[in-house]
Amino acid sequence: MSLPAGLLAYAARGPAWVQWLDRLPALLGELQEEWQLTGDGAAAHGHTAVVLPVRTAGGRPAALKVGFPHEEAEQEHLALQHWHGRGAVELLRADPHRSALLLERLHPEDLADLWDLESCEIVAGLYDRLHVPAPGRIRRLAPHVLRWADQLAALPRDAPLPRRLVEQAVTSARDLVATEPPGGDRLLHTDLHDANVLAADREPWLAIDPKPLAGDRHYEPAPLLWNRWEELVSGPGSVRDGLRRRFHTVVDVAGLDEGRARDWVVVRMLVNALWHLQDPAGAVPAPADEWLTRCITVAKAVQD
Template sequence: MPNPEPGRPSTLITVPESFREMPRWWHDVAGRDWLDALPDLVSAQCRRWDLDRDGPVMHGSNALAVPVRRHDQRLVLRLAPPGDDVAGEAAALRIWDGRGTVRLFDVDHADRAMLLERLDGTRTLRSEPLGVAIPIIAGLVGELAVPVPDEVRSTASIARAHTEKFERDWSALDGPTPRTQLDRALELAAERATETVLGRAVDGDLHSDQVLAAERAPWLVVDPVLLRGDPEYDFARVLWDRLDELPDRTDVLGAFETFVAAAGLPDDRARSWIVLRAMSYLLWGIPRGLTWDPPKCRRLLDLFC
């Protein structure tokens, strides 16, 4: 590895062991090779974009984030592993253009690198009480609802897929919920599949850990998944992500009512998507050996079916 230029800090990083231990890499040989190559990839990208390292390395479950500077500009270099759709992620961020989301400054598709606005990686919305976090998320749902092209995947198409898969997946697991809950989920999926789709953006992965404190705005979303359609699509994830903080039925229903009121969304449509998302995640998670989240999905189904 070449020495850094005189007067410039080294861009050589050490990949955190906590990142290497993420479940994603357990059966991913290409991913583990990528982890080994990361120090060189970071240094090369810093040279290419004229960046200086500016803080400790951070990570989520998939990507590595390195605080950097370009002259006086504080940024983050994000590198994603093989298989990640960085082109799609960059295109989504360009559509949002900083409206509710982190801002994109540059992208290198070949090396799956993005240069992003610097947010406070030490403070997510999980640090706030749920009673504070839910109205913030509701506000972000509205801010994220920017116009999107018709070719963006719609929530109606996801509901249509549920009508085709729920019965088969439920039967393959010997009926992990009461039959009445499956029937209700199928009924709601058919309704959401045939409703007119709004031409507005939806984040398909919105929860407390994906909302970071920022300078340009109090809170901004990172790693959004671009969809088109129903804005209440992913509120179920907000609930199951912090369901242990809502011990009673009245607590969960109160959180739901706070969200729909703050977001100005239809109560019935929001209930529908909680059922659909909870059933979908339950049927996906059980065969993959998840043990922590399926009981939360069952709890939501018991409350909202």
């Protein structure tokens, strides 16, 4: 099987990726044989997975997704099982030990061609359907947040981040965990943005690629702010105003508490910056200085 050139380029990420890529063609073949699937088009890929259009033994169009094993994707199948196609792509079969999912076939169109505020409205409209009580096996958000807060607090004072924002994020992170609202144990997608919502036949739009955690639904909006960045930079008006329009659109449509959502955005953006400082060689969507600037800009815009 011929893998996309862009996927093969991920070998530069290190030996674990080389090993996974070497094994991938045989793994895809094994899964097709075991699950009685036939190829139905060229493979595509994202940042951590390959997706192969297939048809089931009964002729149903489907998509075989095989991912590079990593913690964020370990419980994807559990979230999709729990949603059972309500607001999200339907899971047909899973082998979590091989990071393999058989999914309903969606269309390639995502929300990126829509006006960004329309996209924000659609994503925020999915929240109520996705933010159901989380099953007990889903990892909780709170322990992650407390660990991130400790790591932020340990940053040296000369780290290339405004110290005021770092301290604010530490305080907010700990306060948000301590004051989680009743019913706060919700199933979160955590990476819901334009590229992770695809057009479908049975519904206009469905969410894909969750990185699930259980926690406060106000954690969810931040990816809508840091994505589609070039549109904010090159569009009319200021980046700050564009970010604020997106933020308030999501808050209003989803009926979120503005202050709580704002605090989570600040925490998430400073954690994003922290991760880059911890792993400067890691994959980020922009050069280092630009990415840190973006994180700081988002954090400031929602509270100015």
